[in-house]
Amino acid sequence: MKIYKFITATVTVITLSVSFQSCSVEPEYYSQSVPELFFDTQQKVYQREGRAFTHWAWCMADAQAHSNFIRLQEFTTDEMLVPSRYNDWYDGGAYLRGYNHDFTPTTPGVYDAWRAFSMGVAQAWSAKDDIDQYVDFNKLGFPEGSRDAVLMQLQTLSAFFYWFGLDMFGGVPLYTSTQGEIQPRATDVETFNFIDKLLTEAIPKLPKKTTLGAQETGSINQAAAAMLQARLYFNAQSYIKKDMYSECAAICQDIIDGKYGTYKLDADWTNIFGFNNDRSSEIIWSVPSQYAVSERSVGPNSNHYGMGEYWDNGTIGSRNNGYCLVPSLDKNGKSYLTGSANAREGQTYRLGSPFAKFNDQDVRKQLAAYEGNGKFRGMFYFGKMVNPVNGKVCHGGNRQFKPTDTLLIVDQIARIIPMPGSEADHGKEGARWGEENSGVRLAKFSPTPWASNQTLRGNPDIPVFRIAEAYYMLAECKLRANDKAGAAKLINDVRKRYFTSADPDPVTAANLDEWRMLDEWMIEFIGEGRRRTDLVRWNKYTTQSWWDHPADGESKAFQNRFPIPEQAMASNQLIEQNPGY
Structure with missing residues (x-):
């Protein structure tokens, strides 16, 4: 039986009874719960924390390849699509427009992605505000360090949602609380630095996994936050036009070496996606x-x-x-x-x-x-x-x-x-x-x-971060630094589990180039919601053709980002549209 730390938050309901006395009508409150009174057990703290994580689970794993994040990352690329099957799945051409990069502020799915990340930010900061303000961890008997663990998980979750927004839309409005005034979009650099700061503060305060194969519960540990920071640096060139591959490589090497917790590649791929994968040695973060x-x-x-x-x-x-x-x-x-x-x-x-x-x-x-x-x-x-x-x-x-x-x-x-x-x-x-x-x-x-x-x-469970990603990010960093032999070894360390005898087509210094690297990303992580990001990083998303998808052309490079949906601009008139749309 799996143990779930994150339970959907209880919605507090105020029950009232109205009694009629003479001509006046006054409410009589039989029970009510306010934040000061709600947090009277450890369980209720986890309930409040968990509401932000249930939103994250919906974003990442709702029907998997039809989730808000996965759909735009996969169905607009050379990996997957939703073809029209006579009248089935035509849906007014919605899926075909996405595959053809016919993006507009009203494109189906784009608002879902904006709503997914922005609501996630709001949920994470709201929970953090409540817990930070109203919970006495000592009074409730929490172990030492629990306060930091809870608050920094929510801060890291907010960083994850902000990374999601940066990756898909560029700079976004930045908040550290649900209080305060509505903000305009920050610049790409400001958003990048904001995410980086949140993670740098959070990583040392998060718990560390110390037992190989210990159960994953959906909670965020040091390695998960470090993987997110590595992803941020890995794509810095496409986010803010800054080469940070050496910084990414250092984090990946530390993850592989166990600095942020105990993990290793799983020898059997079915363990990673199987019925007991919450105990896979490879999974760093997953949706329960x-x-x-x-x-x-x-x-x-x-x-x-x-x-x-x-x-x-x-x-x-x-x-x-x-x-x-x-x-x-x-x-x-x-x-x-x-x-x-x-x-x-x-x-x-x-x-x-x-x-x-x-x-x-x-x-x-x-x-x-x-x-x-x-x-x-x-x-x-x-x-x-x-x-x-x-x-x-x-x-x-x-x-x-x-x-x-x-x-x-x-x-x-x-x-x-x-x-x-x-x-x-x-x-x-x-x-x-x-x-x-x-x-x-x-x-x-x-x-x-x-x-x-x-x-x-x-x-x-649905994997979000696996240690194999650290191997592949480090391999690409080495490739870009012209250490092709070192890159090939890292990829082959992962590939070997897929063959009962010797790998018939190993990666070598001679055959490793940008195309083979992209193929290896596809083969290992197909369906896991990263293909668009990889193509953008290699400047292939708008410049290259693939089956039934002509290249958009250099003039359409702005389509490396999605348009800001009209609903988002209507609700916050300080938000400006991405150039080109």
Whole structure:
């Protein structure tokens, strides 16, 4: 059983009774709770702290790839998309506009992202204000150091939300409390320095993990705050046009060396995303999830309608057949990948083709299936959908495949299957022309158990920071410093767990360049909500083409940031729009 320190805050309700005496009506208060009286137990302190963390969990892991943060980080890149499948998922072109970088102040999802970060800041500072002002930690019997631990976790959480805002929008209004006047946007540099200061103050006051594999509960420790500061420095060039790769490298090395707590790479990748991953040695910070308590990303919208039979578990919801990987093959089965022996005639791409970039000997590149006893295999749904463990079948959804047909998922997005009435569109390929079986599906998060093991459902936590990220950030820093051999070793230290024998395509000083580095980021962290940031850092997000996405061009570099949504500007008239929109 998992232990959850962060519990949704109790909403204080004032109950009143009205008694009528003569002609006067006066309220009689039978019970009330004000901050001075509310904090009478340790549990209530954690409840108040926890409200900010429940918002964070919603931002990071609500339906996983459809969460407010992940959607814009993935579905606008060469990794993942939501294609239109005839009339399914067209939604007025909302998903296609995001994939095509057709961003405006009214683009669906952009306001959700602004609201996610700004509400998170408000929740964190509000909780910190209340606890700082009204809680006597000594009187409530807290252990020594608890006050700093609680307050600095909330301060770090606020820094995380501010980083979220900086990454997506640039400079944002800065607050250290919920009190005071409405502020205009700070500059990028001011926002960057503000986040850096919050983290520098918080890190030494946060608790440190001292036992390898000790349970993660969603709380913030020193390593999580250090990872956030490393991310800040790692992307400083794109945030504030300042090279801080050496500063990032120093923090990453300290994280790997255990300065901020005890972690190590997990030898088995399924431990990182499996049913007991709250005790993975690799996870530094994760969103808690537990069956029948707070299940995160159970039944993501990528799953086909007929997956209940394949899983031997029909209770998983959200089988809406939505998002998938950007395809590797054209309508004729030729590769979109530059340099492939099976390359199509005409345009090929250095970016994209994520499924093809996983080596065929990689243990993740097999059909995802539950094996029993808490074990599972594979990270994708592709090909003929027959469960390799129990022989169960995913049947069609009465679109291009009949309910009696076994579904065949292809690494293509095109009109391939003839459909009466749609002859004019037959043979078209692109994000607008998907079919029921188009696109490989990612099954990385929350593996699905059989119904007989139902209590495992929803148990995998959702990783936010893993020590593997410190390895990859340090590797890229070394690459940029021309230490390609040192960079290759760090990446190979992670890659080796994915092969039962020797890695058939290790990273070397000879083959490591910016393209291979971006491929390695994609392969290791696909679906984890960082792809857009990586492309921006390498100046590829607006300058490069990938499948069905022409380069925006140098004149569209402003699209490395999203527009400020009109709702945000309407609620705070001091906020100015990003240039270019």
